[in-house]
Amino acid sequence: MPLAPQRPLPGGSPADMLDEALEESFPASDPVAIGRSDRAGAPAGRSSSPIEWFDDLALGMRFQSRAYRVTAEAIKRFAAAFDPQPYHLDEEAAKATVLHGLAASGWHTAAIAMRLMTEVRPFGPHPLFGAGVDELRWLAPVRPGDEIHLEGEVIELVPSRSKPQGIARLKWTALNQRGEAVYSVIPLAIVPRRPA
Amino acid sequence: MPLAPQRPLPGGSPADMLDEALEESFPASDPVAIGRSDRAGAPAGRSSSPIEWFDDLALGMRFQSRAYRVTAEAIKRFAAAFDPQPYHLDEEAAKATVLHGLAASGWHTAAIAMRLMTEVRPFGPHPLFGAGVDELRWLAPVRPGDEIHLEGEVIELVPSRSKPQGIARLKWTALNQRGEAVYSVIPLAIVPRRPA
DSSP: OOOOOOOOOOOOHHHHHHHHHHHHOTTTTOOOOTOOOOOOOOOOOSSSOOSSSSOOOOOTTTEEEEEEEHHHHHHHHEEEEEEEOHHHHHHHHHSSTSSSSSOHHHHHHHHHHHHHHHHHOOTTTSSEEEEEEEEEEEOOOOOOEEEEEEEEEEEEEEEOOOOESSEEEEEEEOOOOTSSSEEEEEEEEEOOOOOO | OOOOOOOOOOOHHHHHHHHHHHHHHOOTTOOOOTTTOOOTTOOOTTSSSSOOOGOOOOOOOOOEEEEEOOOOOHHHHHHHHEEEEEEHOOHHHHTTSSSOOOOOOHHHHHHHHHHHHHOOOTTTOOOOEEEEEEEEEEEEEEOOOOOOEEEEEEEEEEOOOSSSSSEEEEEEEEEOTTTTTTEEEEEEEEEOOOOO
């Protein structure tokens, strides 16, 4: 992806600006925010040890992320790059569409959800890595000003027969500030097993 | 999403810079580029009329997008915002991971694919709008310098019994410059029926 033409600017290049703006959007230094009820790597509502290996996961185990506030600016910026359709780009144009107003691209919601998952760290020190996702659903529009958080539940655990790992299926649901589900997805995550 | 602190800059604010950089990445003015074999709204390899309504679609109909070149800068920028894991952020750190080098976030690939779909316009003037996607799969790493394009095929068409619309399922596959499939997804698109 080519960057904007480089011009000498006080404070850095356009690329630096962009990185700075994105960093400002999701400050990496402080994962604790409104709506966060549990520390990363530990299931919600429990005082057990943090999750580290596939073997530490159990069916029904639940996780919760902090909430993240979506702005009109972020919606338009993501859409301009990746989903330039009227209901994601312009308040006035969006009114006449099936969404009856500006709403985030579904792929923007998916990306925000990924970011929140990385903060939850359901597999402790191991990455969120997988072959894909099933049943990705956009359940309701995500509007400017909405605060969405994730709730996750372990729904299937399948140890590999040949490798020291397993496939963990968690169902993640994103809910807004009114408790309405706006998005859900079932990633197929590969998680290492505890060394013997 | 809060923007970076506003500072007076020649050429615009950080937000303008960011929009400019993204616009530069995906120039909206010229959808024709390397790898594009067909005009938007018309199926690949046919001289038929452009698609406009659900009724114009047929099983087996195929579409193809232009190719898009992925850069290390774009990979890192997306990852810093939405998927800050080592194999998406830093060449050196990525070498020691399961991906053996820098690769795009799977959600970045998904977002790029959405952009390419909007350029193909498989439903002509009607938006790409749907309830979700099934069987989203990351099949191979997307590396810096890769040029990926989309190929789509209509695999299911289900008219609504109660509304003047139908659900069109297209399977889209993203391929790199060596013809290797790197990503596939099956969106569930809602497309209006031709007015009686």
